[in-house]
Amino acid sequence: MTLLASFAHEDAALDAARALRENGVDGVDLYSPIPLHGADEALGLGKSMVRVFTLLGGILGAIGGFTLCVWTATRFILPTAGRPVITLPPYLLITYESTILLGTLMTLLGFFVVARLPAWRDRTYRASSNVDRFVISVAGPGASDAEEILRAAGAESIEREESE
Amino acid sequence: MSATRELMFDHGQPSYSEVNNDVINALTTTTWRYWVTLGISAGTALLFFVAPWIYQIIVGVGAAGMNRNAMWGTYLSNFIFWIGLSHSGTLLSAVLHITQSDWRKSIYRSAEAMTLFSLMTAAMFVMVHVGRVWFVHWTFPFPNPMELWPNFRSPLMFDVMAILTYLTASSVFIYMGSLPDFAAVRDRSTGLRRRIYAVMCFGWRGTAHEWHTLGWAYTFFAVLVIPLAVSVHSIVSWDFAMSTVPGLHHTIFAPYFVCGAIYSGTAGIVTVMWMLRKFMGFGRYIGQLHIDNLSKLLLVLSLIWTYINICENFSGWYSGTSFEYEAILYRIWEGPFWWLYWEMILFCAVVPLVLFSRRIRTNWNLMLVISILINIGMLTERFVIVASSLPRKFLPDVFGTYFPSLVEISITVGSFAIFTTLFLLFVKIFPAVSIYEVKETLNPLRRREAHT
Amino acid sequence: MSTIRDKLREYRTAGYYTEFEYHWTMAVDLDRCTGCEACVVACQAENNLPIVGEKRMRQGREMKWLRIERYWDGDYPDARLNFIPMLCQHCDEAPCEIACPVFATYHNQDGLNAQVYNRCIGTRTCAVYCPYEVRFFNWFTYTWDEPLEQQLNPDVTVREKGVMEKCTFCVQRINRAKDLARDEDRRVADGEAQPACAQACPTDAIVFGDRNDPDSAVSRKLEDPRAYKVLEELNTHPSVVYLKNAREPLAGHEDDDHHGEESDSHAASPVMWSEESSEAVA
Numbered sequence: 001m002t003l004l005a006s007f008a009h010e011d012a013a014l015d016a017a018r019a020l021r022e023n024g025v026d027g028v029d030l031y032s033p034i035p036l037h038g039a040d041e042a043l044g045l046g047k048s049m050v051r052v053f054t055l056l057g058g059i060l061g062a063i064g065g066f067t068l069c070v071w072t073a074t075r076f077i078l079p080t081a082g083r084p085v086i087t088l089p090p091y092l093l094i095t096y097e098s099t100i101l102l103g104t105l106m107t108l109l110g111f112f113v114v115a116r117l118p119a120w121r122d123r124t125y126r127a128s129s130n131v132d133r134f135v136i137s138v139a140g141p142g143a144s145d146a147e148e149i150l151r152a153a154g155a156e157s158i159e160r161e162e163s164e
Numbered sequence: 165m166s167a168t169r170e171l172m173f174d175h176g177q178p179s180y181s182e183v184n185n186d187v188i189n190a191l192t193t194t195t196w197r198y199w200v201t202l203g204i205s206a207g208t209a210l211l212f213f214v215a216p217w218i219y220q221i222i223v224g225v226g227a228a229g230m231n232r233n234a235m236w237g238t239y240l241s242n243f244i245f246w247i248g249l250s251h252s253g254t255l256l257s258a259v260l261h262i263t264q265s266d267w268r269k270s271i272y273r274s275a276e277a278m279t280l281f282s283l284m285t286a287a288m289f290v291m292v293h294v295g296r297v298w299f300v301h302w303t304f305p306f307p308n309p310m311e312l313w314p315n316f317r318s319p320l321m322f323d324v325m326a327i328l329t330y331l332t333a334s335s336v337f338i339y340m341g342s343l344p345d346f347a348a349v350r351d352r353s354t355g356l357r358r359r360i361y362a363v364m365c366f367g368w369r370g371t372a373h374e375w376h377t378l379g380w381a382y383t384f385f386a387v388l389v390i391p392l393a394v395s396v397h398s399i400v401s402w403d404f405a406m407s408t409v410p411g412l413h414h415t416i417f418a419p420y421f422v423c424g425a426i427y428s429g430t431a432g433i434v435t436v437m438w439m440l441r442k443f444m445g446f447g448r449y450i451g452q453l454h455i456d457n458l459s460k461l462l463l464v465l466s467l468i469w470t471y472i473n474i475c476e477n478f479s480g481w482y483s484g485t486s487f488e489y490e491a492i493l494y495r496i497w498e499g500p501f502w503w504l505y506w507e508m509i510l511f512c513a514v515v516p517l518v519l520f521s522r523r524i525r526t527n528w529n530l531m532l533v534i535s536i537l538i539n540i541g542m543l544t545e546r547f548v549i550v551a552s553s554l555p556r557k558f559l560p561d562v563f564g565t566y567f568p569s570l571v572e573i574s575i576t577v578g579s580f581a582i583f584t585t586l587f588l589l590f591v592k593i594f595p596a597v598s599i600y601e602v603k604e605t606l607n608p609l610r611r612r613e614a615h616t
Numbered sequence: 617m618s619t620i621r622d623k624l625r626e627y628r629t630a631g632y633y634t635e636f637e638y639h640w641t642m643a644v645d646l647d648r649c650t651g652c653e654a655c656v657v658a659c660q661a662e663n664n665l666p667i668v669g670e671k672r673m674r675q676g677r678e679m680k681w682l683r684i685e686r687y688w689d690g691d692y693p694d695a696r697l698n699f700i701p702m703l704c705q706h707c708d709e710a711p712c713e714i715a716c717p718v719f720a721t722y723h724n725q726d727g728l729n730a731q732v733y734n735r736c737i738g739t740r741t742c743a744v745y746c747p748y749e750v751r752f753f754n755w756f757t758y759t760w761d762e763p764l765e766q767q768l769n770p771d772v773t774v775r776e777k778g779v780m781e782k783c784t785f786c787v788q789r790i791n792r793a794k795d796l797a798r799d800e801d802r803r804v805a806d807g808e809a810q811p812a813c814a815q816a817c818p819t820d821a822i823v824f825g826d827r828n829d830p831d832s833a834v835s836r837k838l839e840d841p842r843a844y845k846v847l848e849e850l851n852t853h854p855s856v857v858y859l860k861n862a863r864e865p866l867a868g869h870e871d872d873d874h875h876g877e878e879s880d881s882h883a884a885s886p887v888m889w890s891e892e893s894s895e896a897v898a
Contacts, residue, residue, distance in 0.1 A: 009611040017372075033180060033348075034603045035375040043372050048380035054388075068305060072313030074623075078722040079632035082709035082853070083317055086627040090317045093399065094325055100392045101329040104385060108336050111381035115374045118366035125369045127351035130344070132180030132609065154611065224777035225738065226755025231676030235740040235753060295738015295753065295778025302718045302737055312719060312735065320717035320741055407745040408711050408850050558747045558847055559702065561685035564676045 001162055002124050003143040005136045005155035010036055013134035016153030017042040023149060025142035031129035050110040057106020058099050065098025066091055124161060172267060172605055174451035180609065183602050187345075187595045188352050190444050194592065205584040213578025216571045217292055225295050227571045233555040233564030238572045239293035241546035242579060245428070246286035247327070247400055248421070248542060252429025253279030254334040255393035256461075258386035267457055269601035270449040273594065274440055275433045276338040281586040282432070283331050285579050290327075292575060319406045322399040330396045337385045338594070343368050343378065345595040397425040404549070411491035411553035414479065420472045427465040427512070428542035434458050434535035436587075438528055440596060449597050452526050459525035462538070466516035473513065487558060495552040500565060504544045505552070511541030631708065636727040638794075638804065639827040639855070640785055642814070643837035644701055646861040648821035651684050651699035655813035655822060659703075662786060662812035664772045666758030679752050681783040682813055698861055701822070703813070704729060704750045704783035705846065705854035712742035712751065720780070726790065727855060731782055738778040747847050751782045785824070786811035806832040827855075 007013040013030060020028045021044065030039055039045070069091040077085055112118065129135040136155075138146040143160075150158060178186065220227040230237040253275035260268035291297045303314050303324045314321050346365035350358055368374060401421035404412040414420075437454065441447045480492035496505050515537055518524050525531070555564045568576075590596070626632075659665065659682040666679055682703040689696040706729045713721050713729065720736040723729060743751035757777040760768065768774065771788040775781050786809075793809035806825050814822040825834035834857075837843065842860040845853075 009609050011610045030372040031370045032372070032375065033344075033370065034600050035379055036372065039372040040376055045373060045376045048377050050377060050380040050384065054384045069316040072305060073316065074627060075313065076311055077632065078315070078719045080315065080317060080713035080716070080719070080722050081711065082631040082723075083714065084628045084630050085632055086624075087317050090319075090322065093322050093395075094316050096395060097322070097325040097329045097392075100388050101325075101332060103388050104329075104333045104336055107381050107384045107388070108340070111340065111377055112366075115377040117368070117374070120363060120367050123367065123369060129370055130348040130351050131184050134609075224754065224756040226672075226677065226777075229675075230740075230755075232678065232743075232749065232752065233676055235743040293739070295740065295780075296736070299737045302735070314717050315719045318715055318717040318741075320715065320739055324717065403741070406714065407741075408747050408852075409744065554744060557749060559685060559749060561687065561702075562683075562749045 001139075001143050001160060003138040003146055003150070004124070004126060004159045004161060005138075005150040006126065006128065006157050006159075007134040007136070007154065008132075008156055009154070010134050012154045013136055014038050014042050016136055016150055016155065019149050019153055020136070020138065020142075020146055023145070025138060025146050025149070027137075027139035027142055028146075029137045029139075031126065031135040031137070033130055033132060033134075036134075049114050050107060053110025053113070054103055054107045057109075058103040060106065061099040061102025062095050064102060065095040068098070069094050172270070172451060172453050173448065175448055177606050178448060180603055180606065183599055183606075184348055184352065186445070186448065187597050187599050187602075188349055190446070190597075191349065191592060191595055192353065192357070198588070198592075202585065202588045205581045205588060208581035209578055209585050211578070212574045213288075213582055216574045216578070220292070220571055221297060225293075227569065229567055229569035229572055231564060231566065233557075233562060234551065234566030236293075236550050236554055237566060238547060238550075238568045238576055239289050241550040242543075242576055243286050243289035243293065244400055244421070244546045245543050246282045246289060246579065246583075247397060248425035248428045248546070249432045249539070250279040250282035250286065250330075250334075250429065251393055251397055251422070251425035252433055253277070254330075254337055254389050255279075255426065256430065256433070258337070258389040258393075261383070261386045262390070266605045267453050269605050270446075270597050271433065271437060271454055272601075273338070273342065273598045274436050274591075274596050276334060276341070277587060277590045277594065277596075278429070278432055278436055279334050280331075280338060281583050281590065283327065283334065284586065285583050287327060287331070288582065289579065319399070319402045323403060326392075326396045326399045330392055333385070333389050333392055337382075337389055340378065340382060340385065341598065341601075342594050344370060344375075345599045348599050349595065394422055397422045409553050409557050410485070410487040411480070411495060412549070414476060416472060416475055416479070420469075420476065423465060423468050423472060424542060424545065427462070427469050428539055430458060430462050430465060431535040431538035431542070434462070434531055435539070438532040438535075440591075441528065444591060444596060446597055449602060455528060455531055456522070456525050459519050459531060462535075463516055463519040466513060466519075466538075470513040473509070491553055491556065494556055495548060499552050499556075500567075501548055501552050505548050508541045508545045508548060511537045512545065631723070633723070633725065633727075636828065637725045638790075639727045640706070640790065640809075641727075641825065641827040641834045641838070642703075642785070642811075642856045643823045643834050643840075643843070643859060644856065645821045645823070645837070645859040646698070646700060647842075647859060647863070648819040649684075649699045649701060650819055650821075651686070651697065652818065653684055654816045654818055655701060656680060656682050656684060658812040658816035659783070661767070662769055662772070663784070664768050664774050666760070668758065672755075677755050679754075679758075679781075681750070681752065681781070696863075700846075700858065701813070702748060702750060702846075703856065704785075705748055705852065705856045706783075706785060708853035708855065709851060711745040711747065711850070711852060715739075715741035715745045717741075728785055728787060728790075729782075730787070731780065731784065733773055733775050733779050733781065736779045738780065740780065742780060747850055747852065751780055754779045754781065803829075 007016065010032065014036065017028060017030050021042065028043065030043060070086055073085050079085065124137055126135045136150060147158060228237060228239065257268060257272040257276050291300055294300055303321065305314055343365055346361050347368035347370065350361035350365055353361065398418035398421065401417040405414055405417040407413060437450050441450055477492055480488045496502060515534060551566050555566050663681060665681060668678055682701060685700045685702050687698045689698055706727065708727060710729050713723060717739065718735055718737055720732045721729065721742055740753055743753060754775050754777050789811060790809045793804045797804045804826065806829060811824055814824040823833050823837050825832035827835055829835060837859065838857055840859050842862055843857050844860055845857055
């Protein structure tokens with residue numbers, strides 16, 4: 001069973017989320033039309049793991065870009081313009097670009113992995129939370145205790161949804 | 165903070181649901197005028213860009229006006245113009261995101277779209293430019309039976325890598341920024357459109373966890389895009405500066421091109437903003453504050469641009485080499501394109517000086533004219549650089565001239581139609597104003613009155 | 617470990633080659649050049665260069681791997697014509713070679729600046745970078761009217777539209793000489809490999825040979841005090857050496873050569889020569 005409480009005000013929703021957390025209710029989620037300052041702390045979200053992906057992507061791109069230049073240049077040696085086969089300034093430029101390319105792509109991957117997207121299936125969700133409502137959902141065993149806390153925090157409406 | 169909030173909206177703040185209504189209605193309701201405009205611009209693109217290009221592929225690049233002396237012509241100068249135009253959107257958006265400037269939020273989506281589509285147009289020009297377009301994939305590093313790889317020592321390969329990265333990064337940047345808005349469109353629509361947007365938004369629900377992750381990822385994209393954008397136009401300038409050609413072989417070219425690129429891109433944004441206000445009804449979201457800030461930026465950039473131009477001519481004169489001196493003289497006075505040079509000075513250095521006046525800065529119609537003049541100036545700037553340097557390099561016996569042919573002129577005109585077509589498609593696919601970020605700039609929905 | 621270090625040293629050597637197998641060099645004696653253009657015609661015939669016609673010639677799209685540049689000395693009526701045959705200089709540090717994104721042009725083991733037609737995608741950057749303007753682009757696919765296609769040289773490729781081309785020092789002749797020499801287990805003898813232009817020159821103004829061989833005719837020419845290289849100050853290290861035209865100065869220009877550097881601005885030739893050589897002439 002999932003409990004869905006709708007709020008008209010962001011501070012009310014944040015207060016409710018905080019109260020639920022203090023009472024030890026698990027499975028709380030907060031849906032909002034805009035990113036809420038304070039939601040991270042109210043729901044206990046720390047630094048995102050995305051940054052690890054970005055770092056890895058950057059390192060991978062730097063190594064990969066330079067290796068690509070050196071490896072391809074030494075496979076089939078075609079000397080040009082009195083330059084050595086392994087020429088640092090141009091290869092560092094390619095490295096610079098590939099660092100950013102891989103950094104971007106890995107950040108994208110990191111976003112999908114961390115946010116658990118894409119999720120092209122029906123999930124618990126209220127369309128109003130993309131307009132002007134702040135919705136708190138409580139899933140699992142804690143749902144029965146949560147109703148009181150949510151109502152006390154000023155929920156406009158509370159719905160129940162039987163989970164599959 | 166609240167002061168800017170009031171300034172940002174000329175006609176009072178909309179409510180949250182009004183933002184959704186305004187932006188999504190602009191996306192979903194399509195008048196016959198839109199279809200006519202789309203038809204005209206797509207037709208122009210076909211007739212003026214695709215048809216001459218096919219003709220050129222059949223007969224050879226000789227269809228263009230280039231010759232032994234001027235191996236590069238308008239194709240390359242237009243390529244640089246479009247790359248330049250692409251520079252403001254993503255760069256400005258990223259810089260303003262990092263510095264947390266709220267006024268960015270209602271204009272950045274269209275600015276980024278401009279980036280993306282001018283980059284695509286620029287990439288088209290690379291293909292129009294090369295002699296054997298059917299082998300253009302050889303510039304990509306892929307394993308092949310010939311065991312030949314591209315030459316990573318070539319400035320053109322820097323270009324390939326830079327543009328590829330920029331295209332990828334700016335597509336990712338605009339798409340990720342639109343994810344929550346796709347979800348909003350999905351929730352308001354039915355039928356096929358709903359299914360398409362459900363796929364496009366990847367099942368976005370707006371949970372705190374998703375917002376949190378998006379916020380982190382988006383900041384990283386912004387941080388990665390800024391040095392990238394600066395590098396892209398520097399690299400494009402090195403296509404020129406790494407040659408020995410007098411008039412192109414300047415160390416100042418990288419900052420010159422980057423500054424010129426942001427300059428022309430910002431002017432492009434002003435033009436697009438005017439269009440959005442006029443034809444898409446976004447006057448409520450794009451107001452006095454935006455045009456004032458953009459104009460101040462234009463003014464600063466025009467001053468930098470003027471300074472670099474003076475530097476360039478001064479170093480040509482001061483260098484003491486007759487080649488360099490004569491190249492400058494040919495460009496500004498003796499050559500057939502001296503009038504284009506002075507036109508560019510007039511439009512890019514003199515006209516923008518009127519922006520010192522606040523009354524002119526906040527006058528939308530006047531700003532439209534100024535921004536278009538600036539971009540005409542920037543278009544000719546690139547042409548002048550190419551067309552006045554290459555025909556006269558070192559050996560006087562082979563001095564020549566260059567004048568674009570009809571095919572080149574037509575393709576130049578057609579490229580604007582291609583850009584317009586892409587942009588018209590964009591405004592019906594992407595919410596042209598960011599819904600959730602505009603909401604962020606509104607007064608927050610709080611039960612208690614905000615004291616901050 | 618030591619192999620890695622060796623490899624690294626090899627790959628970090630500027631220009632990759634420490635020594636060319638043959639260092640093909642051309643010396644052009646401007647004193648002997650009469651501007652008869654026999655070399656131009658020979659080049660045209662040998663290398664299957666298309667005749668572009670009057671219209672395209674006027675558009676500046678002629679195909680002449682070798683051209684005779686003309687510069688006037690003095691003012692009419694005391695004028696004198698100077699000729700300078702201009703062809704690909706096969707620079708050892710060629711500006712064109714850095715430009716190509718697909719390795720269509722590179723430096724081969726003989727010090728030749730090679731152009732690979734198959735690989736060329738036609739960005740034309742090499743031609744823009746070339747300060748001597750000796751690279752030519754196939755703006756169209758050129759055809760030969762019947763029966764002229766019968767005269768095409770079977771040893772040389774016919775190029776299609778969109779491809780860059782330039783003087784090869786008649787690489788087909790060099791390769792034939794090298795093959796012959798290899799069969800006989802010897803080095804190519806001096807004068808054995810001759811490009812069409814050198815062969816056709818009636819006054820022997822063009823001398824071609826291997827610079828690695830100190831006794832070759834071209835090596836002796838290089839020691840001539842009149843020797844200079846065109847646009848040497850661009851640091852391109854050309855393989856074509858010109859011997860300066862050392863005629864009597866024209867009336868009214870007697871003291872030209874005594875000014876050293878200054879004489880450049882008056883001299884009809886746009887080329888600059890190194891200070892030693894110009895002093896040696898003076």
